[in-house]
Amino acid sequence: MLRVLLPVDGSESSTRAVQMAVQMYQRLGKVEVLLLHVEVADGVPATALAQGDQRAAAPADPLAPAKALLDAAGVPHTSEMRRGYVPPVIAEYASVMRCDAIVMGTRGLGSTGDVVGSIARQVIALSDLPVTLVK
Secondary structure (H helix, E strand, O other), X not given: OEEEEEEOOOOHHHHHHHHHHHHHHHHHOOEEEEEEEEEEOOOOOHHHOEOEOOHHHOOOOOOHHHHHHHXXXXXXXXXXEEEEOHHHHHHHXXXXXXXXXXXXXXXXXXXXXXXXXXXXXXXXXXXXXXXXXXX
């Protein structure tokens, strides 16, 4: 079974990544999705975030919309929340959980005007896994 890590933050780009995971499941069948939301740990300097701390913009349960989409499509999944600096937490979680790939949005809640957000770029740099970015 293909094990895919799907980091989510409640952004539109993140929602499109969830929709991509649903399409993967519908086309490939045996896909297990591991949902992960990483909350920025206290003590991470605001300059490390693209536009300051935008955690208040996130939904109360940032995993709920993704879970609802996956449940509606019948996609098997687990979910977890972690705390820390987002890129290394995502890369480490994918490694520890023996994921085969990472599917994530190109720009999350803390994005600048860049086409590919800083979090996505850092995940690509930190992980040896294939990373699919969903625009």
